[in-house]
Amino acid sequence: MRLSFKKMPRATGLAGVAEPNPPTEIKGDGKTIGQIIPPHYSDKDYVWRVYLYIKREPTPQDPCEWRSACLKKTFQTEPEARQFLKDNWAELSKKDIHKFD
Numbered sequence: 561m562r563l564s565f566k567k568m569p570r571a572t573g574l575a576g577v578a579e580p581n582p583p584t585e586i587k588g589d590g591k592t593i594g595q596i597i598p599p600h601y602s603d604k605d606y607v608w609r610v611y612l613y614i615k616r617e618p619t620p621q622d623p624c625e626w627r628s629a630c631l632k633k634t635f636q637t638e639p640e641a642r643q644f645l646k647d648n649w650a651e652l653s654k655k656d657i658h659k660f661d
Contacts, residue, residue, distance in 0.1 A: 561588040561657075563649050565596070565642055584638060586612070586645065591659035594628075596641045607634035608641050613658040626658035 566585040570576060581598035594612035599605075610631045618625050635641040645652065 561649075561653055562590075563588060563646060564590070581638070584642075586610070588653075588657060588659060591661060593657050593659055596638055598638070605634065607636060608638055609634055610641055610645065612652070612655065613660070615656040615658045629655075 564587045566587060568582045568585060570582045571579050578601050579598065583598060584596040585592050586594035586596060592613075594610065597609045597611060599607055610633070611628045612631070613626045614629045615625060616627050633644065635644065
């Protein structure tokens with residue numbers, strides 16, 4: 561799976577003041593498979609986080625076919641998170657990744 565990234569538009573207005581950094585979509589073969597989420601002003605540790613969409617078995621109570629899984633490792637910058645994903649993609653891609661069209 562070829563890994564790429566797409567920066568989302570920055571929030572405008574008052575939301576842009578509280579969240580100056582936009583999230584980044586993680587793409588696998590051109591389809592969205594996760595996000596790099598920027599720190600929020602109210603976060604205690606103010607770090608970047610990586611979320612991947614993992615397939616799961618739907619249940620009658622929760623029919624969703626995927627879940628969002630946050631990596632335990634956190635990052636000080638977005639380029640650091642991107643580089644980690646590139647360097648460790650062989651291991652991370654062993655998970656059953658859900659792809660959005």
